[in-house]
Amino acid sequence: MKYTVEIWCLWNVMLSCYAMNCLAEEASGFFKLMQKENFLTDGFTFSSMLNSCGTLGACDLGRQIHGLAIRLSFDLDVLVASGLVDMYAKSENIDDARKAFDGMAARNLVSWNTMVVGYGLLGDGEEAMKLLIGMFQEDIRPDEITLTSIIRSCSCASTYCEIMQVNAHVLKNGLHAFVSIANALINAYSKGGSIAMALQCFSTVLEPDLVTWTSLIGAYAFHSLPKNSIDTFEEMLVDGVWPDQIVFLEVLSACSHAGLVNEGLHYFSLMKDYHILPGLEHYTCLIDLLGRAGLLDEAFNILNSMSIEYSPDTLGAFIGACKIHGDVNLAKWAAEKLFEMEPNKPVNYTLMSSIFASEGHWHDVARIHKLMRDRCGHRVPGCSWMEYAGTIDEVPAKI
Structure with missing residues (x-):
C-alpha cells in the first residue's frame, strides 16, 4: 500500500506525540502497527521510538529497534545514533551506550552530552572528565548541560581536583551565570569538604532560585552548621522565595542533628502556612x-x-x-x-x-x-x- 507525503507525516507526528508525552507503551504499539502496514520508516521514526524505549526502560525493544536500524543503515544517522546512546544510557546499560557512542560516524554536542549525562547519573566522574577532555580535543565546546552533569558526577571528596578544574573553566568562560552550574558547584564543593568554596559559588549567583538556596542550606547542614542553615532559610524567606518540601527537610535535618527542639517544631508547624503536607522523611x-x-x-x-x-x-x-x-x-x-x-x-x-x-x-x-x-x-x-x-x-x- 502506498502512502502520500501527508499520511507519512501524520504517522510520524502521531508517533512523536506518543514519545514526547512519555506514552512509551502506546508508541511501541503504534510502531509495531507501522511495521505491520509495511510503512516506510525514517530517521525521525527511529528517534521517536528510541526516545520512548529510554523513557520506559524497555531495553529489549530498544535492541530490536537497534537491529532494525542497522539493517536499514539508519544507525549512521547522527540523530538515530544519538537516540541509541540515550536509550541505552537511560536503561542504565552504560557499556552499550558507550559502544553506540564510540561507533558513531559523526558526533555533535547532543551526542556528547547524552554520554556525559549517562555517566553523570551513575556518578562516574572519572569517565565524565575523560569525555570532557575528548570534547576539547575535537574542538567541541561544552555547554550548560555538559558542565552541570560533569560537576554532579564529581560530587565527592576523591574528585575535588576535577571540580576545581571544571570551576576554572566555568569562570574563565563566564559560565557561572548559569544557575544550574552554580547549584551543581555548591553541592559538589559541599560534599568535597569545602563549605567556603560552596559559599563563594553561591555569592556569584545574582538571582538565586529555590534550588540554589536549598543547596546552600543543605551544605551548611552537611557540615554540621545548623544555625547557618536556619539563618540562610530565614534569609531565603525574606528574599521572597517560596519553600518546598525539600528545603524544609534540610532545615529539619539541621535542627535534628543540633538538638534544636523548639526550632524543629516551629519549622514543622510552619509547613502548613505554605500549604505543604509533611512526608515520611x-x-x-x-x-x-x-x-x-x-x-x-x-x-x-x-x-x-x-x-x-x-x-x-x-x-x-x-x-x-x-x-x-x-x-x-x-x-x-x-x-x-x-x-x-x-x-x-x-x-x-x-x-x-x-x-x-x-x-x-x-x-x-x-x-x-x-x-x-x-x-x-x-x-x-x-x-x-x-x-x-x-x-x-x-x-x-x-x-
Whole structure:
C-alpha cells in the first residue's frame, strides 16, 4: 500500500506525540502497527521510538529497534545514533551506550552530552572528565548541560581536583551565570569538604532560585552548621522565595542533628502556612529530633497520630532514640512493628538485640537471635571501600 507525503507525516507526528508525552507503551504499539502496514520508516521514526524505549526502560525493544536500524543503515544517522546512546544510557546499560557512542560516524554536542549525562547519573566522574577532555580535543565546546552533569558526577571528596578544574573553566568562560552550574558547584564543593568554596559559588549567583538556596542550606547542614542553615532559610524567606518540601527537610535535618527542639517544631508547624503536607522523611526527622532530646513520649504520640503510615526509617529512628535513653518497652513496641514491615532485614534484629543486651534482658536477646536466624538466613559479610591511586577497591571484612 502506498502512502502520500501527508499520511507519512501524520504517522510520524502521531508517533512523536506518543514519545514526547512519555506514552512509551502506546508508541511501541503504534510502531509495531507501522511495521505491520509495511510503512516506510525514517530517521525521525527511529528517534521517536528510541526516545520512548529510554523513557520506559524497555531495553529489549530498544535492541530490536537497534537491529532494525542497522539493517536499514539508519544507525549512521547522527540523530538515530544519538537516540541509541540515550536509550541505552537511560536503561542504565552504560557499556552499550558507550559502544553506540564510540561507533558513531559523526558526533555533535547532543551526542556528547547524552554520554556525559549517562555517566553523570551513575556518578562516574572519572569517565565524565575523560569525555570532557575528548570534547576539547575535537574542538567541541561544552555547554550548560555538559558542565552541570560533569560537576554532579564529581560530587565527592576523591574528585575535588576535577571540580576545581571544571570551576576554572566555568569562570574563565563566564559560565557561572548559569544557575544550574552554580547549584551543581555548591553541592559538589559541599560534599568535597569545602563549605567556603560552596559559599563563594553561591555569592556569584545574582538571582538565586529555590534550588540554589536549598543547596546552600543543605551544605551548611552537611557540615554540621545548623544555625547557618536556619539563618540562610530565614534569609531565603525574606528574599521572597517560596519553600518546598525539600528545603524544609534540610532545615529539619539541621535542627535534628543540633538538638534544636523548639526550632524543629516551629519549622514543622510552619509547613502548613505554605500549604505543604509533611512526608515520611519530615516525620522521621521530627521523631529523630524529639528522640535525641529524650522526649520519647512526645515522639510516640506523633508516631500514633501521623496522617500517613510510618516507614521503617521512622521506626528505626524511634528505636535508636529508645536505645540511647534505655526505654526497652517503647523500643519493643516499635520493633514488633518493624519486624512486620521488614522481616528479612538483619540490621533490625541486631539493633533490638543490642537494646535488650544493654539492659541485661538475655532471654529476649536469645529470642531475637533465633528470629533473625529463622527469617534472615545467610548473613552477608561486611566490607569497606578504600581509594588508592585514583581507584576505589572493595576490602572484605575478616569473618
